[in-house]
Amino acid sequence: MRPSPRLAAVASALACALLSGLPAAHARTSPPSAVTPPPPASPQASEAEIASFRGCMGRLRTAAAGKDVDGADFDRLTATLAGPDMSVLPLLDRQPEFSTPIWDYLAALVDAQRVDDGRAMLAAHAATLARAESDYGVDPATVVAVWGVESDYGRSFGTRPLLASLSTLSCFGRRQPFFQGEFIATLQLLASGDLADPGITGSWAGAFGHTQFMPTTYQRIAVDFDGDGRRDLVGSIPDALGSTANYLKRAGWRRGEPWGYEVRLPAGFDASQAGRTRRKPLSQWLAQGVARVDGAPFDGVAADARSALLLPAGAAGPAFIVFRNFDAIYSYNAAESYALAIAHLADRLRGGGDFAAPWPTDDPGIGRAERRELQTLLLARGHAIGEADGMVGTLTRRAIAEEQARLGMAPADGRAGRRILEALRAEAAR
Numbered sequence: 001m002r003p004s005p006r007l008a009a010v011a012s013a014l015a016c017a018l019l020s021g022l023p024a025a026h027a028r029t030s031p032p033s034a035v036t037p038p039p040p041a042s043p044q045a046s047e048a049e050i051a052s053f054r055g056c057m058g059r060l061r062t063a064a065a066g067k068d069v070d071g072a073d074f075d076r077l078t079a080t081l082a083g084p085d086m087s088v089l090p091l092l093d094r095q096p097e098f099s100t101p102i103w104d105y106l107a108a109l110v111d112a113q114r115v116d117d118g119r120a121m122l123a124a125h126a127a128t129l130a131r132a133e134s135d136y137g138v139d140p141a142t143v144v145a146v147w148g149v150e151s152d153y154g155r156s157f158g159t160r161p162l163l164a165s166l167s168t169l170s171c172f173g174r175r176q177p178f179f180q181g182e183f184i185a186t187l188q189l190l191a192s193g194d195l196a197d198p199g200i201t202g203s204w205a206g207a208f209g210h211t212q213f214m215p216t217t218y219q220r221i222a223v224d225f226d227g228d229g230r231r232d233l234v235g236s237i238p239d240a241l242g243s244t245a246n247y248l249k250r251a252g253w254r255r256g257e258p259w260g261y262e263v264r265l266p267a268g269f270d271a272s273q274a275g276r277t278r279r280k281p282l283s284q285w286l287a288q289g290v291a292r293v294d295g296a297p298f299d300g301v302a303a304d305a306r307s308a309l310l311l312p313a314g315a316a317g318p319a320f321i322v323f324r325n326f327d328a329i330y331s332y333n334a335a336e337s338y339a340l341a342i343a344h345l346a347d348r349l350r351g352g353g354d355f356a357a358p359w360p361t362d363d364p365g366i367g368r369a370e371r372r373e374l375q376t377l378l379l380a381r382g383h384a385i386g387e388a389d390g391m392v393g394t395l396t397r398r399a400i401a402e403e404q405a406r407l408g409m410a411p412a413d414g415r416a417g418r419r420i421l422e423a424l425r426a427e428a429a430r
């Protein structure tokens with residue numbers, strides 16, 4: 001990653017969030033992004049690449065036959081894959097163009113809209129969520145928070161045709177064996193009838209459906225929670241909610257325990273003790289003077305519970321003691337910022353408020369409603385940035401940078417934050 005100097009202080013905390021590694025044990029391969037990545041170049045496949053792809057598909061056809069996908073199924077499901085989709089390859093090695101401060105990441109993922117929508121989902125699916133808690137031990141707010149962060153409650157599944165992306169990544173690029181497993185798993189899901197539509201779309205790397213599982217995770221973890229005989233994480237909300245709870249249970253979730261608590265540190269505390277894997281019994285933190293921000297007891301965990309201190313923005317920002325259930329969320333997607341977004345959204349869905357400690361910035365992050373307002377202000381100033389959709393992409397960032405420069409704001413980095421929003425808002429009101 002290439003953090004800008006201004007963001008270097010939080011870069012290490014976010015390093016995991018921005019890695020493009022593909023750990024097969026995780027449900028997905030990269031965190032939901034708070035920003036829209038720049039559009040990839042769309043190189044056309046050469047004749048040699050098409051020939052290479054066809055040879056590769058022949059080998060995959062043989063491999064799939066050993067995994068219950070017979071030749072007729074393979075031919076039917078891959079009939080539209082005449083050549084590779086080379087536009088997916090640059091994404092495999094893409095470095096993030098911007099590093100995202102944790103307060104921007106959380107502002108986008110845990111905004112008023114996602115809290116309101118999540119509370120509506122808790123009510124609408126109360127019976128299913130109660131059954132998932134009974135069967136797997138995971139509470140409704142946590143399950144709904146995962147759903148909200150992964151796919152915005154089913155609104156955002158990803159737009160790339162899954163079989164085209166996975167077949168291309170199976171035949172080109174640096175992770176071919178990994179993606180061959182994912183490609184064949186997708187074919188198995190289609191051939192077995194769990195999934196119906198070979199045209200399903202997802203992320204470029206193959207995460208798809210309500211829960212954004214990778215296909216092999218789907219194979220291992222998905223459950224038929226509505227009892228129709230199919231495990232359908234695209235078309236069935238009950239299957240998606242049950243499967244999310246099953247994932248967390250398998251990842252070590254402990255019924256009735258909290259994910260963690262926001263804490264305050266005593267004066268002179270040695271912040272080098274922080275780190276998710278630097279675990280100690282809770283009692284040792286308490287002996288050092290670590291306390292919950294509201295002074296309440298650490299309910300729901302034993303005095304010697306395995307716990308770690310997180311300082312996502314360094315010692316000057318919010319601090320958290322986290323337990324095993326935080327690690328279970330982390331296993332869904334190996335990024336502390338991601339796990340904190342889910343944990344915090346779950347707390348908000350239960351009626352909790354924002355963190356007690358402010359982030360160490362004088363330019364806080366903004367949610368999607370404010371991002372749309374900022375984009376509307378940019379459009380009114382003549383910037384051709386497309387629709388005010390709340391997604392901050394390359395065009396929006398460029399327009400923000402121009403406005404920051406015009407207003408003498410430094411750095412003119414194109415970041416969508418409160419300061420540029422308020423400046424443009426004040427100007428428009430004059």
Ligand SMILES: [Ca+2]
Pocket residue numbers: 223224225226227228229230231232236239
């Ligand atoms: Ca089902």
